[in-house]
Amino acid sequence: MAIKEDKIVEELLENRIRLTAYARSILRDFHMAEDVFQVISLKAIRGASEFNDMAHLSRWLWVVCRREAIRKLKKETKSGLLL
Numbered sequence: 788m789a790i791k792e793d794k795i796v797e798e799l800l801e802n803r804i805r806l807t808a809y810a811r812s813i814l815r816d817f818h819m820a821e822d823v824f825q826v827i828s829l830k831a832i833r834g835a836s837e838f839n840d841m842a843h844l845s846r847w848l849w850v851v852c853r854r855e856a857i858r859k860l861k862k863e864t865k866s867g868l869l870l
Contacts, residue, residue, distance in 0.1 A: 789836045790844060798844055799828050806852050813856040819863070823855045 799806075803824065811820035827848060838844045
C-alpha cells in the first residue's frame with residue numbers, strides 16, 4: 788500500500804536537519820546541501836506511490852540524499868567552483 792503525501796512530508800520534516808547535515812558533510816556547503824534536500828523532497832513526493840512503508844521511505848531518503856550530493860559535487864567540480 789502506498790504512503791500518503793502528508794506522511795512523506797512529515798518524514799521529510801522530521802529528518803530535515805539530519806539529511807541536510809549528511810549532504811553538507813559530503814558537499815561542505817550549506818546552500819548546496821539545502822538544494823539537495825529540496826531535490827530529494829520533490830522526488831519523494833512525486834514518487835509517493837513507490838513506497839511500501841515508512842521504513843522503505845526512510846532508507847530511500849538516505850540513499851538518494853547521498854547520491855544527489857555526490858552528483859551535485861561532481862557537477863560543481865567540473866565547472867571549477869570547488870577547489
